[in-house]
Amino acid sequence: MAAGAASGGSATTDTYREARTWLLLPSWLILAGLSLIPVCLMLIYSFLTKEFRGGVIWDFSLAAYDQFFFDRGLFGDDPAQIEWTYIAIFWRSIWQASAATLLSLAIGFPTAYFIATRPERNRAIWVFLITIPYWVNLLIRTVSMKFLLRDQGPLNDMLIGIGLIDTPIHIVNTNFAVQLGLFYSYLPFMVLPIYAAVERYNFSLSEAAADLYASKFTTLRRILLPAVKPGVVAGCILVFVPSLGSFLAPDLLGGAKNFMIGSLIEEQFKGNAGNWPFGAAASMILLTIVLILLLIFARQQARAEKEAH
Amino acid sequence: MKTLFRTTALASLLSAMASAGSADGKVVVYHWFEYMPQELIEKFTAETGIEVVMDTYDSNESMLASLKAGGIGTYDVSVPGDYMVKIMAQEGLLDTIADGELANKGNIEAQWLDVAFDPNRQHSIPYQWGSTSFSVSRDAYDGDINTTDILFNPPAELSGKINVLDSQGEVMALASLHLGIPQCSTDRDQLKALNAMLDSAKGHWASFNSDTAKEVLVSGDAAAGMIFNGFSAKAREEGANVEYAYPTQGYIAWMDNVVLLKEAPNRDNALKFMDFLLEPENIAVLTNWTQYSAGISGVTPLLDEALAVLPEANPPATAGPAAFIEVCDEQTQAVYDQIWTNVKK
CATH class of the missing domain: 1.10.3720.10 (MetI-like)
Structure with a gap:
């Protein structure tokens, strides 16, 4: 690995071009393993059925999102209203x-x-x-x-x-x-x-x-x-x-x-x-809000830079 | 990736060999943090030659979560609270102790033998028991404190200076005693009343804290607070002028129990460990250290004298009944979860 990196350094500005894949692999593995997979798991769990006292049942369900957005009263049988x-x-x-x-x-x-x-x-x-x-x-x-x-x-x-x-x-x-x-x-x-x-x-x-x-x-x-x-x-x-x-x-x-x-x-x-699915759904909604806010920031930034030029 | 799998396989092989090699010499205990004195662990090892390996947890729920997430087969025994014994039995996490397997089972006090959370003690033995209610600073209030009104409809001196445990089970149980309704009620009017009562009581509360339940009383941040009896005794020892209440409406009783886990890798040693804890002289060492109470007959003469007259451990004649936290079915629990969310929203 070290030899490849050293020999690939002369021709281009990217000194480590040849060895790039190998050198980046640990970072990619860590990023995928520690942030992408958990987020995907969370997304999947948010659409599963809750198991009483923790855990999930592998049946598709929108119940978690329903609970977040709709209020059906203390006993769950009132007509649905917006849950504030x-x-x-x-x-x-x-x-x-x-x-x-x-x-x-x-x-x-x-x-x-x-x-x-x-x-x-x-x-x-x-x-x-x-x-x-x-x-x-x-x-x-x-x-x-x-x-x-x-x-x-x-x-x-x-x-x-x-x-x-x-x-x-x-x-x-x-x-x-x-x-x-x-x-x-x-x-x-x-x-x-x-x-x-x-x-x-x-x-x-x-x-x-x-x-x-x-x-x-x-x-x-x-x-x-x-x-x-x-x-x-x-x-x-x-x-x-x-x-x-x-x-x-x-x-x-x-x-x-x-x-x-x-x-x-x-x-x-x-x-x-x-209620794991509900926890996962709330996390996904939080993640979405943060992403939207960051996108708005990034867009404004890009627009401001365009105007500056 | 291949390397990764190989490493994992090797690691599991190694750990399998390790556990096979020492299986006859140890007992793996999954325990609350700081709930067993070193002295007692050493005594057990000296008497039986069995090494005690301990892992700890900080709440019944996190212990359940970790056992459900694959901890079964690793541990021999754990120490759940009363309602959690029932839940763990329902979840199929407990092994049955057959008649005659525990030589000292007869030492269990009669009142703790056929308990609702584990009829005939099929899976568990008593560890320690105590109560949960609340303590009031006598610097702040000198009226009658033996009523749940202190928490849910407090006098002006205490309003806004109350800490409650950040624990749904305990708050709901005490609130039910206050209203005189069953803990797992399905009566809609009772549930609505509970919801409304907690909603108005919350206006009088300063904070929800479990970990610092004792510290807020000692520091004076709270003038009254929900607390376990042994904790209140310790707050008093640390200089807080607090008195522990035994409300006439009733108070919460709890008992921690040693349970035999399913697929226990060292089942025989686990049973020896349980028998050890059923000996009065051993449980007395524990009880003197925790300042709670034992459920074993013959312990009383071996206890420190101070413990026998400890006001926190001796309910007055006016005290209401002691109630254990009950385990509701899924549908009922959903309503209580909703009420708790309403309290904290």
Whole structure:
């Protein structure tokens, strides 16, 4: 393999052309084995009949999708109406993930800009500092966050201590706590791509804009942002998608009072319900929504690039 | 691909040889995490020469899922809760213990011998039992706590500060006791009432948490919380000023049991393991460690004195009946699943 790669390197720009198939094979096997096959299995399971207490019966059925979209009452024999329960759960999750993404963007963009404008020898240290908290397991970070935020926690003690408030602010077990948790979990995914984009940005463009009497805000809006947009979009996707399926933050910080997409799906497999086809169907619907959102992003990106040329 | 198959075949051959080689010297136990003291495992090995190999799980449902997904034939025994024994028997996952196979079967206390979840103990023996209700912080509320109103229709002091277990079976069972209806009701008016009652009760609840049921009471995040009795005792030991309630409407009883699994690879050793756990002196070691209760006669004199007077383990005279979680049929369960979804939607 190594010999083939070395001898094929001279003629074309693709140094490893001859050995490409072999070199890529492990990646392809892993990709197919670990992501394509499970997704296909999920798709198949979502169209099977559920077995009581977990498992599937190999009979084709649309029951899982029917359950998702149609409400037949508590006993399943009322006339079918639109089922809002699961749509509401999806909507809540999308809303939470969006809020966390905006929060990450609001904090992450200035952070990335700050790092990218430091002297070159210091930037690595700043990036390193951003990643330090992420050496600790996500579960532990989320639990620690709860300890910080709770009614008798250090945050409230401090605010009361400096006389800003009299009674503790109730944060734990609210939606805001979930958003904070998601924001904290995924912030580096926002900072790092934006940092990479801003670092490549040619700052003489901003100087040129200033020379042409553009205000600082106009320079940001018309010159910097369009130039670093791919980094921003990548950051937003990297925060939004994992936030959407997350169940640690909603469970620990939000008190698990309301299902999120992640916990709804988990309950179908590990909980009392044991409805594997429904869990698979909910996963497929989530996957479809994410794919559609990504396609819209990609299209807008392509259109914007066309207009730019 | 060919290599892949060859490797797999080799691996399974090797593992087959490995298990054949040591089959007479071990018992494979599928157990809850941290539910058996090392001291007791060592005592068993010292007495019988049988090595204990242990795998652990964290819920009845995940144990069932893993056995259904191919774990049968790997393990000799596991330790399901009461209702799960019945489910596992229905699913055909349990082997039958014939009369006379367990020398110490006579040590099982009479009340735990012919139990509804395993009539005549055909598949199981008692491991530990206890109760589930709720505890209330005496710093937050000093009224009467021995009523399920604390959870489902709470006084103003507790409203919005209640943690409930994130577990459908336990919440539904206690809610049914509160309303005085059967657990697997098929009566539509009762089910609608249950649905409506839980819907309004939820407004008073702060969180659904099982793993941190004890911590939220110790930290003061919750002023009242659903909890197991042994857990509540531990919360009190850790400094929480909490009192465990035995509601007059009734409370949930549970019993964990050692079951003999179908196709147990070391069946004889599994039976020796069960006989070992039926000896009062052994189960006393376990009970002193877990702070729950044993179902074996002759254990009481061997228990720590503190355990005998532990308020969490000794229901007062006013306590209602203890109810085990019942196993509903598929159609009924579907309605309860729907109610649970309504609670958490």
